[in-house]
Amino acid sequence: MTTIVVTGIGATSPLGGNVRDTWEALLRKESGIRTLTEEWVQTYELPVTFAGRVKVPAVDVLERIEMKRLDPSAQLAVIAAREAWKDAGEPGDAKERILVDFATGIGGLGTLLDAWDVMKEKGARRVLPMTIPMLMPNAAAAAISMDLSTRGGARTCVSACASGTESIANAVDHLRQGVADVVICGGTESVVHPLPIAAFAAMHALSTRNDEPARASRPYDVNRDGFVLGEGAAVLVLETKEHAEARGAKIYAEIAGGAVTSDAHHITAPDPEGNGAARAVLDALANSGVTANDVNHINAHATSTPVGDIAEYTALHKVFGDRIAEIPVSATKSSTGHLLGGTGALEAVFTVLAAHEKIAPPTLNLDDQDEKIPLDVVVEPRALPDKVIAISNSFGFGGHNAVIVIKSV
Amino acid sequence: MAHSKDEVLAGLAALVNDETGVPVENVVFGKSFADDLDIDSISMMTIVVNAEEEFGVKIPDDKVSELVTVDDAVDYIVSAQS
Numbered sequence: 001m002t003t004i005v006v007t008g009i010g011a012t013s014p015l016g017g018n019v020r021d022t023w024e025a026l027l028r029k030e031s032g033i034r035t036l037t038e039e040w041v042q043t044y045e046l047p048v049t050f051a052g053r054v055k056v057p058a059v060d061v062l063e064r065i066e067m068k069r070l071d072p073s074a075q076l077a078v079i080a081a082r083e084a085w086k087d088a089g090e091p092g093d094a095k096e097r098i099l100v101d102f103a104t105g106i107g108g109l110g111t112l113l114d115a116w117d118v119m120k121e122k123g124a125r126r127v128l129p130m131t132i133p134m135l136m137p138n139a140a141a142a143a144i145s146m147d148l149s150t151r152g153g154a155r156t157c158v159s160a161c162a163s164g165t166e167s168i169a170n171a172v173d174h175l176r177q178g179v180a181d182v183v184i185c186g187g188t189e190s191v192v193h194p195l196p197i198a199a200f201a202a203m204h205a206l207s208t209r210n211d212e213p214a215r216a217s218r219p220y221d222v223n224r225d226g227f228v229l230g231e232g233a234a235v236l237v238l239e240t241k242e243h244a245e246a247r248g249a250k251i252y253a254e255i256a257g258g259a260v261t262s263d264a265h266h267i268t269a270p271d272p273e274g275n276g277a278a279r280a281v282l283d284a285l286a287n288s289g290v291t292a293n294d295v296n297h298i299n300a301h302a303t304s305t306p307v308g309d310i311a312e313y314t315a316l317h318k319v320f321g322d323r324i325a326e327i328p329v330s331a332t333k334s335s336t337g338h339l340l341g342g343t344g345a346l347e348a349v350f351t352v353l354a355a356h357e358k359i360a361p362p363t364l365n366l367d368d369q370d371e372k373i374p375l376d377v378v379v380e381p382r383a384l385p386d387k388v389i390a391i392s393n394s395f396g397f398g399g400h401n402a403v404i405v406i407k408s409v
Numbered sequence: 410m411a412h413s414k415d416e417v418l419a420g421l422a423a424l425v426n427d428e429t430g431v432p433v434e435n436v437v438f439g440k441s442f443a444d445d446l447d448i449d450s451i452s453m454m455t456i457v458v459n460a461e462e463e464f465g466v467k468i469p470d471d472k473v474s475e476l477v478t479v480d481d482a483v484d485y486i487v488s489a490q491s
Binding site for chain 1: 455
């Protein structure tokens with residue numbers, strides 16, 4: 001089986017404007033969650049008044065024309081892609097052999113909502129000509145492809161909060177099928193806007209810990225009360241090991257494989273038996289040529305919702321049995337919030353770095369661990385063995401389950 | 410209230426700058442939007458939509474293609490005001 005390696009990583013997140021700042025803030029146990037200062041929080045009397053905005057606003061990084069022509073989700077994608085591409089050493093003269101497979105959960109929702117406001121207030125004539133190309137879900141993939149002049153196809157992966165991880169699993173498939181030499185994959189999201197906050201709150205999905213925003217995202221804690229909305233993007237440059245070695249590229253880790261399953265259970269609730277999620281883990285392990293006994297680190301989906309965290313534990317117990325209590329689990333949304341379509345990509349970057357630097361990142365706010373979830377949760381940065389075999393899980397509305405396996409090199 | 414030619418030029422320059430980042434001092438008489446200021450058709454349409462609101466005028470779509478230079482746009486807006 002062709003070995004697939006990571007040669008470049010990029011990110012902009014609530015913890016930092018690049019990978020290094022984000023990772024170091026994560027290891028310092030910082031939270032990227034803040035009270036929102038926008039006027040609309042009060043105007044609409046939102047029941048949730050905090051979120052994880054990107055630490056470095058896109059306007060500080062991009063040109064004016066880029067800000068005007070890209071939805072915020074695509075702006076963040078381009079910022080992360082440029083970092084990853086540079087980090088990878090800008091591989092390959094054959095632009096036709098470089099493919100983009102990029103994820104978003106929701107796409108250009110802010111652009112759509114703002115344009116509708118303009119139309120209602122000022123009429124059709126005031127709707128700007130860039131509205132459609134900014135709001136279309138493939139905008140981020142297209143923006144990356146155009147920005148880096150890659151011509152091997154620009155695909156878009158949309159599976160709610162599983163999107164980012166699914167994009168990486170897809171990238172592995174593309175490379176193993178030989179349709180590309182290099183794949184730029186990952187995900188983005190930027191929907192910190194009153195409508196999505198109101199809508200997520202309406203389904204009681206969000207934490208309402210308004211008085212303690214930095215302590216609101218608390219996976220596995222008995223007092224967890226929902227997820228915390230975050231924004232950001234993360235990008236990984238993958239290529240075959242042969243291709244990477246031929247050009248003398250540095251290699252962070254392997255993406256050994258991945259898998260995707262669907263629950264066919266409920267549009268938003270996870271299967272309480274965790275069957276679909278467990279199958280995703282088992283299929284990903286099989287696809288990677290490793291067994292459950294080999295896994296020694298997990299970056300969990302762990303959104304901090306009461307039912308989601310238990311369902312994931314149930315699935316993990318199905319796969320790993322009682323040995324699950326011995327595997328260090330990191331729940332990094334406690335620090336970053338939940339980046340929806342970007343989340344799997346950011347957590348993949350964290351897991352790649354965990355494998356590369358042999359260190360599991362910490363989980364914040366675990367004051368009183370839920371006794372129904374007896375996991376070995378990493379609460380302080382913890383050393384990992386020299387040979388790391390990790391999984392990173394993502395699950396999404398619609399019953400989407402995506403898992404990737406990351407190995408140290 | 411009608412804007413003077415200089416006021417329209419200054420307002421237009423600000424709109425061009427906001428949309429494209431082209432410095433306001435480059436948006437002067439004698440310049441072509443496409444050839445000198447590198448403004449493409451989508452940016453031009455956006456500038457037109459914003460100029461209609463700014464100056465309280467209508468610029469029909471079939472007129473936009475005739476606004477090749479800064480002079481064309483300023484002259485059209487000034488005349489459309491009256």
